[in-house]
Amino acid sequence: MTRLLHLTVAFLFIADHTAFATPCLFESQGEGRVAAVVDARSVRLDDGREIRLTGIEPTATTKQALASLLTGRGVTLRSADDTPDRYGRQGAFIFTGEDDTSVQAKLLAKGDAIVSAEVTDKDCAAALMASEAEARHQKMGSWTDPSAIKNAESADDILAGIGRFMVVEGKVLSVRQAGAMTYLNFGRNWTRGFAVIISRRVSATFEGAGIPLKSLENRRVRVRGWVEGNAGPRIELRLLGQVELLGANEPTGVGP
The missing domain is CATH 2.40.50.90 (OB fold (Dihydrolipoamide Acetyltransferase, E2P))
Structure with missing residues (x-):
């Protein structure tokens, strides 16, 4: 419950x-x-x-x-x-x-x-x-294919789909702010690992919904969006609905 x-x-x-x-x-x-x-x-x-x-x-x-x-x-x-x-x-x-x-x-x-x-x-x-x-x-x-949901730890696999809409699951290892952008980092190498980027305006939307971005640290999430980036793959969040919280013991790829 x-x-x-x-x-x-x-x-x-x-x-x-x-x-x-x-x-x-x-x-x-x-x-x-x-x-x-x-x-x-x-x-x-x-x-x-x-x-x-x-x-x-x-x-x-x-x-x-x-x-x-x-x-x-x-x-x-x-x-x-x-x-x-x-x-x-x-x-x-x-x-x-x-x-x-x-x-x-x-x-x-x-x-x-x-x-x-x-x-x-x-x-x-x-x-x-x-x-x-x-x-x-x-x-x-499409959900019969195990690769339909990408593992956030497999940055190269995600980057291979640059320009495509993808669903990615993983644990947010850190939440960092750089200038007007907030980064949800899923890899320990910030430049090459998968990350979600959120503008200040969208961050305010999360805050207004009672979801401080810092609270996502160490949480498992499912994100969806268009993959971009060069050294490391990125998905930019523009809407709350692009992210779902997952239970700590929830099997990968299932969810609510």
Whole structure:
């Protein structure tokens, strides 16, 4: 019970599927029929609109799964904002028929996608994370691969994925501040080991949520984000949802 409460309060308020009757049911942004799957995270409707699926990052099986779920299907789009991105794509959660489970949640539950942590609505974010967690527990889809979650101690393995979205687990050995940035160091060699970097503005967000960054020292965490860096791999934290606290004795790769 203590572990569950700690995880819930600390970061994502991860909950069971039953905790929210209708997660991610934002304002309707119209309907349409899917004419084509453009890529692993975008579809084109028959009226010409290109829709980017909010809240997920793709895996090797996402495009095929999307085609199976959506090609030729009538869909409803839901989001808090229908403003297109710089590529002209409209971000949205996609629903089919009368189903109140988003396509994103279905992909996550089968291990055919990874949570991106871009969703800031707590109920929706928790539901997405719960879907992913269930797939991890069941070792479905991408989670059948032991390397789907990287070991923070294997810096070279992480660095080989530079420019990719990754999920990494490990113990924070130290928390250091340098100028306007805070570093969560996972290796004893600060320059070559894996580290998470957090700007002063985002640090304030953590503090405001009652999570002093120093409190993460010697804690096991799971982080997700885009890998960057030269000598050592880095993931920059921009949102609270990019980090999950793990139990001290929790098996690697499982989690809540």
